[in-house]
Amino acid sequence: MNIHCANCGPELAAWAAGELEPGLRDAVAAHLADCPACRRELERELVLRSTLAGLPSTACPAVVVDRIQGVITREQSVGHRRRRLAAGGALAAAALAGALLLRPGAGDDARVPVALLESGSAVSAPATATPLPSPVDPAAHAAAVAAAGYTPEQVAAARRDLIRTVALAAAVLDRTGRQTISDVFSERVPAAVAGSLRPLDDPTRGG
Amino acid sequence: MKARNLLLPVALAALLTVPALGEDLTKLPGYVDLDWVAVPAGATEIQDIRLDPLLAGLAAGGSDTDPALNQALAMVKSVRVKSFSLAGVDEASVAADVKKLQDRLNKGTWQRLIYMKEGEETVTVSTLSHAGKLAGLMVLTYEPGDSATFINVVGDLDLTTLLRLATQMHGGELTGLMSGAEGVQADAGGHRDSGTGNE
Numbered sequence A: 001m002n003i004h005c006a007n008c009g010p011e012l013a014a015w016a017a018g019e020l021e022p023g024l025r026d027a028v029a030a031h032l033a034d035c036p037a038c039r040r041e042l043e044r045e046l047v048l049r050s051t052l053a054g055l056p057s058t059a060c061p062a063v064v065v066d067r068i069q070g071v072i073t074r075e076q077s078v079g080h081r082r083r084r085l086a087a088g089g090a091l092a093a094a095a096l097a098g099a100l101l102l103r104p105g106a107g108d109d110a111r112v113p114v115a116l117l118e119s120g121s122a123v124s125a126p127a128t129a130t131p132l133p134s135p136v137d138p139a140a141h142a143a144a145v146a147a148a149g150y151t152p153e154q155v156a157a158a159r160r161d162l163i164r165t166v167a168l169a170a171a172v173l174d175r176t177g178r179q180t181i182s183d184v185f186s187e188r189v190p191a192a193v194a195g196s197l198r199p200l201d202d203p204t205r206g207g
Numbered sequence B: 001m002k003a004r005n006l007l008l009p010v011a012l013a014a015l016l017t018v019p020a021l022g023e024d025l026t027k028l029p030g031y032v033d034l035d036w037v038a039v040p041a042g043a044t045e046i047q048d049i050r051l052d053p054l055l056a057g058l059a060a061g062g063s064d065t066d067p068a069l070n071q072a073l074a075m076v077k078s079v080r081v082k083s084f085s086l087a088g089v090d091e092a093s094v095a096a097d098v099k100k101l102q103d104r105l106n107k108g109t110w111q112r113l114i115y116m117k118e119g120e121e122t123v124t125v126s127t128l129s130h131a132g133k134l135a136g137l138m139v140l141t142y143e144p145g146d147s148a149t150f151i152n153v154v155g156d157l158d159l160t161t162l163l164r165l166a167t168q169m170h171g172g173e174l175t176g177l178m179s180g181a182e183g184v185q186a187d188a189g190g191h192r193d194s195g196t197g198n199e
Helices: A009-017 A022-034 A036-054 A062-076 A081-101 A114-119 A138-148 A152-176 A178-184 A191-196 B002-015 B053-060 B067-075 B092-107 B159-179
Strands: A057-059 A111-113 B044-051 B076-085 B111-118 B121-130 B133-143 B147-157
Touching (some): A009 A022, A138 A152, A138 B053, A152 B044, A152 B076, A152 B111, A152 B133, A152 B147, A152 B159, B044 B053, B053 B067, B067 B076, B067 B159, B092 B133, B147 B159
Antiparallel strands (some): A057 A111, B133 B147
């Protein structure tokens, strides 16, 4: 095979990655011996790889992997517009599901230099199971109470009852122990329950 | 007059922020009818709490500085509680009702999460999943000669949030929350509903 400046780009990248096919090595070496431009290009490739390898890395969130895969899939499906859109939609849905199921500390094996992550599109933060409630506007709340036909005292009493009930349910769950749920009933825990049970931050929590 | 004219649209707009306005509670997944559970004659410390979606939404909207508590309250669509002390009463009907409810939960789409027996006391926690989420929680505690408690919570529930509440509140604060409500303790032989909006 004849190697020319116009077609040796992929070979130079492969050379820098240590992945050049053995049959091409002599041809590329012969070209590099006569081409200062390609030697400079190879040198840039090697410096780039060395720089990236030295950057701090982080676990690649599943949603990023999914999105990249989505782009690859779409690029490979040129000419099949409908299927490409469906795949993108399915992958987007999968990415969303992956984002919703993301757990702290449960990263992928793929590690991506932080610089690439920061330069790319936004990465969604793991979704929490229960979003924090928005701040309540006191005036709007009072208006809603009045419009619903309740007095502030009735709503205050209801709030106390609500708090008591939630606290009681929390106390029962706490008493019986999360460990009990995980260990004894792990095989019978419904998927939705398992999904709603994530490691607590407190390392001293026990069963 | 002008202020009054403004009040109605503001109130209507505010009502839009209240979730589940007009929802039929009995149709919500995770709802358990507890009206048939009879309070035995002579029972004391009776609590009969009913918070429908509208009132629960308004109640959850009150201000509170504790984020864990606010997060837990925001999950709830409705609450039904029946609780009473059994000291010195004929418990035959209570035992039958407890078994009847457990049998209903075991047969249907509910799934038993916890069954714990400590001495004479039994604690059963059951959950109902709907569309991949936890939609209902049923807590049943029964100790012959002591007390019986039936709690049904409907909503977009997350057990981690409840457990986090328990963890962050610690035992004393949680106990304080459970006993802090006033106005629903009953005299002997009587009880008071809380949340009378739909009665």
